[in-house]
Amino acid sequence: MTTPDTAANERTDQYITPGHLACPGCGATLAMQWVLSVLGKDTVLGLPACCFSIISGAFPHTPMNVNLVHTAFETGAAIASGLKAGLEATGRGHAHVVSWAGDGGTFDIGLQALSGAAERNEDIIYVCYDNEAYMNTGNQRSSATPRFARTTTSPAGESMHKKDILAIMAAHGIPYAASASIAFPDDLTAKVEKAKHITGTRFLHILVACPTGWRMPSDMTITAARLAVETGVFPLIEIENGERTTITYLPEPRIPLAEYLSIQGRFSGMSKDEIAEIQRWVNERWERLMKTADVSVP
Numbered sequence: 001m002t003t004p005d006t007a008a009n010e011r012t013d014q015y016i017t018p019g020h021l022a023c024p025g026c027g028a029t030l031a032m033q034w035v036l037s038v039l040g041k042d043t044v045l046g047l048p049a050c051c052f053s054i055i056s057g058a059f060p061h062t063p064m065n066v067n068l069v070h071t072a073f074e075t076g077a078a079i080a081s082g083l084k085a086g087l088e089a090t091g092r093g094h095a096h097v098v099s100w101a102g103d104g105g106t107f108d109i110g111l112q113a114l115s116g117a118a119e120r121n122e123d124i125i126y127v128c129y130d131n132e133a134y135m136n137t138g139n140q141r142s143s144a145t146p147r148f149a150r151t152t153t154s155p156a157g158e159s160m161h162k163k164d165i166l167a168i169m170a171a172h173g174i175p176y177a178a179s180a181s182i183a184f185p186d187d188l189t190a191k192v193e194k195a196k197h198i199t200g201t202r203f204l205h206i207l208v209a210c211p212t213g214w215r216m217p218s219d220m221t222i223t224a225a226r227l228a229v230e231t232g233v234f235p236l237i238e239i240e241n242g243e244r245t246t247i248t249y250l251p252e253p254r255i256p257l258a259e260y261l262s263i264q265g266r267f268s269g270m271s272k273d274e275i276a277e278i279q280r281w282v283n284e285r286w287e288r289l290m291k292t293a294d295v296s297v298p
Helices: 027-039 051-055 073-089 103-108 111-120 165-170 185-196 218-230 257-262 272-292
Strands: 043-048 067-071 096-102 125-130 176-181 202-207 237-240 244-247
Touching: 027 051, 027 096, 027 125, 027 185, 027 202, 027 218, 043 051, 043 073, 051 096, 067 073, 073 096, 073 103, 073 111, 073 125, 096 103, 103 111, 103 125, 103 165, 111 165, 165 176, 165 202, 165 237, 176 185, 176 218, 185 202, 202 218, 218 257, 244 272, 257 272
Parallel strands: 043 067, 043 096, 096 125, 125 202, 176 202
Antiparallel strands: 176 237, 237 244
């Protein structure tokens, strides 16, 4: 493995104060901290139903140091579009408007509104923090849940492969779409910084390990997130204008997938054949990616 990023870890800006309501080891809070450390206080969040509906607390108490609006599950991109229009109409269009949604609100319930906003090229940043299930309501499977992962609604193991949300968003031809990980904060914050200076719809897909749903100790959050990248399960890439794909971190050599699966209880009981099947799936995706993408590693 590579050594942990250092520059981003030196950031001291605090946009989520202690006392928030996240589970111990929550990766989503780290993602929020990194994103806001780049965008700053002049940011307005739209929060459709997700873990952050709980983490951000109940009015008038909140750990968040930016303005935010809670909204319905399916309306993440729609509320962000409206917020941006309202801010522009009142002379405050310079503020960053961020829709902050989980995988359920992005891959499933909010996809229609998100597709509409992308088609209109709304000037918003849409962040999907992906913990690969509906974690705030009890770990039900979403279309981001990996094959063979056990959730409360897939107790024998998920039967489908995870939806490729980044390809779906890139197909809209939006200016910028990228994947990022909380285990690679320098890469993550560099992508936020890049998105910050682009006009139009920008989409960030951030994998956030979830100790509660992934059934692992709370101190394994970063290890799991890093292994997802090092094994090739979650490539770090960016896609500009729906065409140019760049790999921003190249794991060499890639770590065998079994190491990533073995630390998570949600994959317990997988057979050798099932592990081999997933490894083949990852290998095939990597081969396709390497044929079509550029590599740009700092």
